[in-house]
Amino acid sequence: MSKKKVQTLNELLEELLVLEDQQPYDIPENWVYVRLGKVVEFQGGSQPPKSVFKDEQLDGYIRLIQIRDFKSDKFKTYIPKELAKRTFEENDVMIGRYGPPVFQILRGLSGAYNVALMKATPVKCLMDNDYLYYLLQVPFIQSPVIKESHRTAGQTGIRKELIEGFVIGLPPLNEQKRIAKKVERLLSKIEEAKQLIEEAKETFEVRRAAILDKAFRGELTKKWRQQNLSVDSAAQRLEMIKKERFQIAETKREVSEIIEMFDELNIVECINNNDWLYIKANMFCYNINCGGTPSKDISEEGEIPFLKVYNIVNNKVDFSYKPQYIPKEVHKSKLKKSMLRPNDVIMNIVGPPLKKIAIIPEEYSEMNMNQAIVRFRPIKYVLPKYLYYCLQYDETLRDVINKTRGVVGQSNISVSQSRNLVMPIPSIEEQAEIVSKLEEMIKREEIVLSLVSDEKNLDELKQSILSKAFRGELGTNDPSEESAIELLKEVLQEQVK
Missing domain, CATH: 1.10.287 (Helix Hairpins)
Structure with missing residues (x-):
């Protein structure tokens, strides 16, 4: 049997170094280009069966770190030590292979790790561990990995070969330590x-x-x-609001509901020391309704802008984000009750979070909305902007939101609760x-x-x-230091002895 040929130092060095035409950026003269996989060992984890998992540490058990634990900050899975094929210590650098987000760089824990993680171990005397930790976070390594993960459908994890193939500038060991400390x-x-x-x-x-x-x-x-002192009194205001509200009622049922609301109102209790009225929203707004979702009629192009909760950003309408539309025919028929026009006030009733409030801007003459949003269209005695700010006031929604707490899943406000929100109504001049x-x-x-x-x-x-750090541009490099290529020679020399 022929002996395996022992490579010379120059042959090993040639394999390790990167050709000039493959060098991506300028580095200091005492640095050298290598591929990441030549100076760092990447080792994937193993996946023990879930049947052996325990939620407490028993004798003979070791903690199993899983990528999903980082989201909840709970690391309470333990497995038998004999099944811990891959382990790491607190200072070891770990890479999260799954997302979102993909390519997380982690350290600070110890235990076994599963297939969702990969351990990165620098070759001794060639790379500093702290330097490696920050190196893996640089944009020219992070971006291609993340880009590939978005492009590859059904991908099972970040490819180790991709990371190993990255070309990096390798500084002398002391420079690595200085860079890591400064970073x-x-x-x-x-x-x-x-x-x-x-x-x-x-x-x-x-x-x-x-x-x-x-x-x-x-x-x-x-x-x-x-x-x-010459503005209308609360009592006068109430009568004007009442008269206007009946005039705009559209159905007999709505008239019946309005009669009931005003009949139940205690005129003494609903006026405070400021001579402000405290009445329900449906008493000073057109009938408050939510929208609907005609799924077959929604498209990315169309006639009428169709609002969803994600279009309410920082208490303003942002229709540039994932815009959707419905046909005008649907707008005027199936969704007639949720038609929107400029200065209507809208609020989401499905959360979390709740209390996303906005005013329909003048630039949209017509809009509509889905079932997770309600519309408040105040009558002429209440300013839309006053209502807009009043809905943002903590006290307005406090009782309703408190009732949603402790409920598993989504927190919802009903249309009925929206109609019954009590708000202070001063004179329109004071508003x-x-x-x-x-x-x-x-x-x-x-x-x-x-x-x-x-x-x-x-x-x-x-x-x-x-x-800048990993291009040698932080001002820490000492040109008089021994070149990184000498480090490589010293390590490779051990392989040819």
Whole structure:
């Protein structure tokens, strides 16, 4: 039997190095190009049978880490140690092979791992473990892997061969350690900035809620009321609203419901110290209805824009996102009761989350909506923008939302509950003053919030730092250090002895 030929140092080095025409970007002179799989070993996990799983650690058992556990932050699966074919320690770098999101880079746990994870172990003396951890997060490695996962239908996992084939610049070992420390320091500052942004957002929401509270308790317009005593009284307002509401009723059933609502109203209890009325939404709106879903008639092109809950973004209509349409014939027949026009106020009644509220903008003369949305169209004595802000006020929906808590699955508000929402109705002049003050104060808060860098910019900065780091552009490289190619020679020399 012939002996296996022992390769020379130069032959091994030639196999390891990347040809010049395959080198993707410039690197410092003391770096060298290699393929990732030549300096890192990637090892997939194994899948023990679920029949051996335990939800508590027993003698002779080891924790099994599964990619799905990272979503819930619960790692409570244990298997017999003899079935733990693949294990890792806290500092080991792990790759999540499944998604979403795909290609998660993880570390900080120990135990066995299943087929959804892959362990990345750097070749000793060639690559630093911390350097590897950050290297796997760079855009020029992440993006192609994620792109392939989106393109490959029915894929069972990230291909190990793809990752092993990536061409990278390999610095000297000491430079790797300097890069890893600097990247860690810079990324920690980005995480701190993100935390500050989240705190700023939370503060903004608290301050916004406080502004709405002052508005709908009458505090913002207290001085205005003292200076405008000639506006209509609450009693006069009630009669005008009542008369108008009966005039717009469309069916006998609706008239009967209106009569019942006004008959049940206690005139003394429904007027507060500000001379505001407190009445149900269906008493000062056209009949409140939800939409429907004519699935056969919905298409990506058509005549009438058809709104879904995902089209309500930041309390505004965003029809540019996944737009759908219905024919005008359906709009005027099957979905006649849910026709929308400019200045109608809409609210989602299926969540979570609830309290997504918007005003139909002037640019759409006609729209319609599905069954997860209700329409509030106020009569002439209530301003649409006043109603829009009043629905955002915590107290308006507090009791209804509290009833949905603790219910498994979706949290829903019924059309009946929407009709029975009680809201304060001051004079239309005071409503206009409230809206004016609210918009001025909220705009001021939004300007302050906008001065804080958003998370998208920080994520872009993170990607920029990672890209620069692994191209040798962070200013940490020492040209006088021994070249990385000498490291390769030292390691390969052991193989030819």
